[in-house]
Amino acid sequence: METEILMPALSPTMKEGKLAKWLVSEGEKVSAGDLIAEIETDKATMELEAVDDGILKKILITEGTDSVEVNTPIGLLSDNDSNEKEVSKISKTDKKNILKEKIPVISKKEESASKTVIRDSNNHRTEVHVKENSVDHDSVEITVREALRDAMAEEMRVNKNVFLMGEEVAEYQGAYKVSQGLLEEFGSKRVIDTPITENGFTGLGVGAAFAGLRPIVEFMTFNFAMQAIDHIINSAAKTLYMSGGQMGCPIVFRGPNGAASRVGAQHSQCYASWYSHVPGHKVVSPWSGSDAKGLLKSSIRDPNPVIFLENELLYGQKFDVPTSEDFLVPIGKAKIEREGSDITITAFSIMVGKALSAADQLSKMGISAEVINLRTLRPLDIDTIITSVQKTNHCISCEEGFPYSGIGAEISSQIMEKAFDWLDAPVKRITGKDVPMPYAANLEKLALPQIEDIINAVNVILSKS
Amino acid sequence: MSTSELPLLDDSFKKEEDTLNKSKIVSSKNSFSKETLLNFYNDMLLIRRFEERAGQLYGMGLIGGFCHLYIGQEAVVVGLQANVNQKDTIITTYRDHGHMLATGMDPKKVMAELTGREAGYSHGKGGSMHMFSKEKNFYGGHGIVGASVPIGTGLAFSHYYNDDGGVCLCYFGDGATNQGQVYESFNMAALWNLPIVYIIENNKYGMGTSVERASASTDLHRRGESYGIPGVAVNGMDVKEVYHAGKSAIDHARSNKGPIILEMKTYRYRGHSMSDPAKYRSKEELAKMRAENDPIDCLREEMMSSKMLDEKSFKEIDKKIKERVIEAAKFAQESKEPDPAELWTDVLLEV
Ligand SMILES: Cc1ncc(C[n+]2csc(CCOP(=O)(O)OP(=O)(O)O)c2C)c(N)n1
Numbered sequence: 001m002e003t004e005i006l007m008p009a010l011s012p013t014m015k016e017g018k019l020a021k022w023l024v025s026e027g028e029k030v031s032a033g034d035l036i037a038e039i040e041t042d043k044a045t046m047e048l049e050a051v052d053d054g055i056l057k058k059i060l061i062t063e064g065t066d067s068v069e070v071n072t073p074i075g076l077l078s079d080n081d082s083n084e085k086e087v088s089k090i091s092k093t094d095k096k097n098i099l100k101e102k103i104p105v106i107s108k109k110e111e112s113a114s115k116t117v118i119r120d121s122n123n124h125r126t127e128v129h130v131k132e133n134s135v136d137h138d139s140v141e142i143t144v145r146e147a148l149r150d151a152m153a154e155e156m157r158v159n160k161n162v163f164l165m166g167e168e169v170a171e172y173q174g175a176y177k178v179s180q181g182l183l184e185e186f187g188s189k190r191v192i193d194t195p196i197t198e199n200g201f202t203g204l205g206v207g208a209a210f211a212g213l214r215p216i217v218e219f220m221t222f223n224f225a226m227q228a229i230d231h232i233i234n235s236a237a238k239t240l241y242m243s244g245g246q247m248g249c250p251i252v253f254r255g256p257n258g259a260a261s262r263v264g265a266q267h268s269q270c271y272a273s274w275y276s277h278v279p280g281h282k283v284v285s286p287w288s289g290s291d292a293k294g295l296l297k298s299s300i301r302d303p304n305p306v307i308f309l310e311n312e313l314l315y316g317q318k319f320d321v322p323t324s325e326d327f328l329v330p331i332g333k334a335k336i337e338r339e340g341s342d343i344t345i346t347a348f349s350i351m352v353g354k355a356l357s358a359a360d361q362l363s364k365m366g367i368s369a370e371v372i373n374l375r376t377l378r379p380l381d382i383d384t385i386i387t388s389v390q391k392t393n394h395c396i397s398c399e400e401g402f403p404y405s406g407i408g409a410e411i412s413s414q415i416m417e418k419a420f421d422w423l424d425a426p427v428k429r430i431t432g433k434d435v436p437m438p439y440a441a442n443l444e445k446l447a448l449p450q451i452e453d454i455i456n457a458v459n460v461i462l463s464k465s
Numbered sequence: 466m467s468t469s470e471l472p473l474l475d476d477s478f479k480k481e482e483d484t485l486n487k488s489k490i491v492s493s494k495n496s497f498s499k500e501t502l503l504n505f506y507n508d509m510l511l512i513r514r515f516e517e518r519a520g521q522l523y524g525m526g527l528i529g530g531f532c533h534l535y536i537g538q539e540a541v542v543v544g545l546q547a548n549v550n551q552k553d554t555i556i557t558t559y560r561d562h563g564h565m566l567a568t569g570m571d572p573k574k575v576m577a578e579l580t581g582r583e584a585g586y587s588h589g590k591g592g593s594m595h596m597f598s599k600e601k602n603f604y605g606g607h608g609i610v611g612a613s614v615p616i617g618t619g620l621a622f623s624h625y626y627n628d629d630g631g632v633c634l635c636y637f638g639d640g641a642t643n644q645g646q647v648y649e650s651f652n653m654a655a656l657w658n659l660p661i662v663y664i665i666e667n668n669k670y671g672m673g674t675s676v677e678r679a680s681a682s683t684d685l686h687r688r689g690e691s692y693g694i695p696g697v698a699v700n701g702m703d704v705k706e707v708y709h710a711g712k713s714a715i716d717h718a719r720s721n722k723g724p725i726i727l728e729m730k731t732y733r734y735r736g737h738s739m740s741d742p743a744k745y746r747s748k749e750e751l752a753k754m755r756a757e758n759d760p761i762d763c764l765r766e767e768m769m770s771s772k773m774l775d776e777k778s779f780k781e782i783d784k785k786i787k788e789r790v791i792e793a794a795k796f797a798q799e800s801k802e803p804d805p806a807e808l809w810t811d812v813l814l815e816v
């Protein structure tokens with residue numbers, strides 16, 4: 001019998017890949033465990049092993065083919081041993097539903113200029129005018145992953161005190177390949193592979209920052225920062241206050257936050273509201289490539305501890321990002337990603353993309369939604385939200401985290417305190433469900449806020465008022 | 466089994482060393498019955514074939530998220546679990562499929578959990594890293610590196626508290642040995658003389674980082690020294706050596722002598738998880754390990770050369786196991802997805 005060899009999924013987030021090379025040719029015999037092909041994912045080149053013995057009867061996808069969707073048949077294996085029957089094909093209906101989320105194209109016309117205060121390592125204050133996506137800057141289309149790396153590299157070039165440490169950041173080039181090339185450029189004194197010992201290296205980073213260095217501490221994911229949350233909060237965030245202003249802690253804690261794809265309850269949690277609860281540090285959460293680059297650069301320059309919440313699913317997304325080394329995005333300023341008049345939708349991180357998709361679809365229904373990318377969660381740019389709500393009189397907040405005491409709870413109570421009379425309807429929170437993250441594909445989808453949830457909520461609110 | 470080069474702290478320590486040395490002498494005689502060796506072979510092969518099939522289902526998109534395969538390490542869990550009794554408890558990390566199969570959990574229900582289906586051990590809510598079986602005293606399946614150590618110590622505490630004669634077998638990786646909570650646990654276990662066997666599965670790498678690059682001292686079995694916990698390094702690629710080391714260690718813990726560490730020198734053939742291209746080690750290193758130390762091949766060759774079993778019988782076994790695994794995969798694909806209402810259940814117990 002014949003078995004189809006299918007394009008394999010080689011990571012939780014892989015949807016397609018390049019068939020880089022066939023390691024066997026047609027007619028050749030293979031045994032289970034033999035390497036048969038090389039597949040390139042967005043992160044790495046992987047080798048594909050044969051699972052069954054047989055003869056490679058036919059190559060269906062030639063080597064060098066890009067963007068081969070997962071589960072596409074790439075070759076045919078015929079059985080050596082005709083007695084053994086086995087069906088390893090999967091039915092079409094069984095195939096995983098591959099989530100294809102369209103990211104809307106953002107208009108690049110807008111120009112938002114704002115002022116930000118930057119302090120250097122000697123605590124000198126400088127005011128910088130930040131212009132984004134403006135004609136001042138050449139831009140290039142890169143992934144969020146590259147934007148983050150570029151931000152670190154640029155800051156490491158200008159400030160010798162900046163160093164990066166974390167698990168697999170150096171030789172492996174980052175568990176999610178964010179620190180690609182940094183070891184090569186900056187050497188092992190500044191790009192440091194740590195043992196798996198989060199509480200230890202976080203405390204070490206804090207001590208180094210007290211002494212004037214500027215550590216960037218990468219958590220493989222923020223789920224593992226829970227091992228170290230005592231140092232993040234008790235040591236990093238409180239010392240400036242406890243020392244009567246003597247001892248600041250210029251440190252960046254960064255890494256992917258929130259759900260990835262089916263990695264279960266212990267690996268899928270949004271910490272935005274946890275950290276935002278605490279005074280003494282800033283909490284930043286970028287969405288686009290320029291958010292990532294400009295905000296990370298500002299965070300590294302900031303004299304305070306900054307919690308920098310990334311998202312694994314965004315790492316591979318491409319955006320236009322200014323190339324200038326002077327490009328910064330100010331901490332504490334939200335960005336109106338899309339203007340609208342009927343309702344305000346606030347979002348951060350991956351939810352910005354979902355909010356924009358929702359706004360796109362809503363516009364086809366004749367509803368004009370304004371989408372605010374919060375960018376910073378602490379300090380929250382409530383002014384931008386209030387101004388928007390005064391115009392639209394309606395508001396929905398979106399986040400992936402749990403509803404209880406979430407970012408949406410904070411936003412809605414501030415709106416109530418500051419713009420109650422402007423509201424035509426209560427603020428609505430779109431959040432993850434109030435349960436630990438399930439693994440099953442269907443349950444995970446239900447647990448996470450979806451574009452349709454936003455659209456439905458908008459329709460409900462607007463029809464009520 | 467090579468015993469540790471523990472610098473002996475006092476005489477009571479010396480006694481432990483002696484017991485372990487004695488068991489070494491016993492183990493060097495081939496005192497295993499054909500039946501025992503066949504059980505070892507079957508159990509190891511089941512894990513190997515199960516994991517290969519899981520890798521395949523992952524490639525087909527039927528398993529998602531993280532999936533850490535145990536291929537190469539089979540002798541560790543099979544040799545150790547052959548020593549446990551019904552009261553003993555087991556806990557491990559996310560690299561847990563082998564442990565579940567070795568404790569006698571049903572391959573069909575394990576595979577169905579991997580595909581995220583209703584019939585899985587956690588009804589699809591846990592996935593590869595999070596399965597449990599109260600019935601088999603298997604306490605998971607933990608995704609946070611190091612977490613299995615204090616929790617396992619707590620299981621041991623319950624054996625001590627209930628005075629039930631049980632021992633906890635607590636598995637974790639070489640990478641995990643650098644977590645602070647491991648030493649907090651060692652201290653309490655030694656302080657309260659808890660019945661626990663700490664099993665360090667040293668497969669040489671924690672993700673892409675070799676033990677040498679992560680650990681200032683690489684004799685991981687000596688990590689309990691400052692708490693007075695004896696430790697032994699064992700060839701984890703040889704199921705018979707593992708069995709004997711496990712027997713001595715479990716006897717030690719069961720006879721109220723307190724915690725003990727076994728460092729199992731082993732190797733994982735696949736990448737850390739499905740998305741790891743494993744470029745941090747040479748192909749030769751892997752090929753050599755497979756060719757010279759494969760726990761399954763070595764046992765098969767030994768049994769064949771000593772005429773215990775011929776090739777035909779082995780083929781027969783292989784076929785049976787393959788069928789079992791195919792059946793599990795089929796079951797896992799045919800089982801339904803969990804009911805949407807399941808999203809809301811099991812968050813809290815109703816009172
Ligand atoms: C606290 C924590 N930090 C980081 C991770 C990510 N991670 C998962 S497995 C792993 C490597 C662990 O290596 P080891 O303990 O040797 O076990 P092995 O995977 O080799 O079985 C890492 C870093 C995690 N799950 N938990």
Ligand SMILES: [Mg+2]
Nearest residue numbers: 638639670671
């Ligand atoms: Mg390891």
